Amino acid sequence: MSESTPYDLDRAAYTREARARLVLADNATEVADAASGLVSTRNDDDTGLGGRVSQARQLIELAEHTLKSAVVYEVERGSSWAQIAAYLEISAEEAEERYAADVQRWNRAFEEPYRLDETGRKRIPQLPTAAYDPSWACTQLDRWAFVRHVGIDDREAVSAGLAMSETTAERAAPEERN
Numbered sequence: 001m002s003e004s005t006p007y008d009l010d011r012a013a014y015t016r017e018a019r020a021r022l023v024l025a026d027n028a029t030e031v032a033d034a035a036s037g038l039v040s041t042r043n044d045d046d047t048g049l050g051g052r053v054s055q056a057r058q059l060i061e062l063a064e065h066t067l068k069s070a071v072v073y074e075v076e077r078g079s080s081w082a083q084i085a086a087y088l089e090i091s092a093e094e095a096e097e098r099y100a101a102d103v104q105r106w107n108r109a110f111e112e113p114y115r116l117d118e119t120g121r122k123r124i125p126q127l128p129t130a131a132y133d134p135s136w137a138c139t140q141l142d143r144w145a146f147v148r149h150v151g152i153d154d155r156e157a158v159s160a161g162l163a164m165s166e167t168t169a170e171r172a173a174p175e176e177r178n
Contacts, residue, residue, distance in 0.1 A: 010135050016110065018162040019131035020073040025141050025158050026130040027066040032148075034059045069128075071099040072106045138162070 011019070038055055074084050085095035109126035117124055130137035138159035144150075151157030 011132065013165055014134040015163045015165050017073070017076040018164060019127070019134055020069070020076040020106070021162060022130040022134055022137045022141065022158070023128045024066065024069045024073045026128070026137060027062070027069045029141065029144050031059065031062045031066050034062050068099060068102045071095075072103055075103050076106075 014022075034055070038052065038059070044052075071084055081092040081096040084099075085092040088095055090098075109131075113126055113132075114123035115126060116122065125132040130141075141158040142156050145157035146153070146155050154160070
């Protein structure tokens with residue numbers, strides 16, 4: 001499937017590392033939002049018995065998903081399996097065995113960015129939304145961080161630190177090339 005879409009040019013402005021970082025940030029917001037649901041006690045009476053356990057279990061699942069995206073990001077930024085494993089407190093071989101499929105899925109999404117739906121007419125992106133539409137993700141994540149005072153009053157707490165593609169950096173600062 002080699003036909004281009006309106007998102008392709010926009011996506012090209014971001015490095016794979018930047019897109020992996022956006023996916024990690026997006027997943028982290030899901031964890032934070034899920035965790036915040038466990039803070040308030042006001043609605044405990046409205047929650048069925050055992051309901052908070054369900055919320056906590058969902059939090060663990062979201063955190064595990066976020067860990068996978070962190071591993072993908074670290075691989076994209078050049079971390080070795082040994083470096084990743086050190087933080088996981090497991091061997092490099094075990095880390096690679098546990099997370100190689102996630103890295104392979106990420107790589108495959110760049111080789112084959114779309115699959116057809118069951119009708120054969122609609123293309124389904126294989127990248128996570130934050131990597132598929134990074135400009136949208138930056139807007140959403142910068143807003144999320146600003147509202148929660150992550151980076152204290154920084155309206156670009158997420159987008160400002162991303163590694164952009166060289167052509168984008170050159171277009172952004174043409175006077176610096178001279």
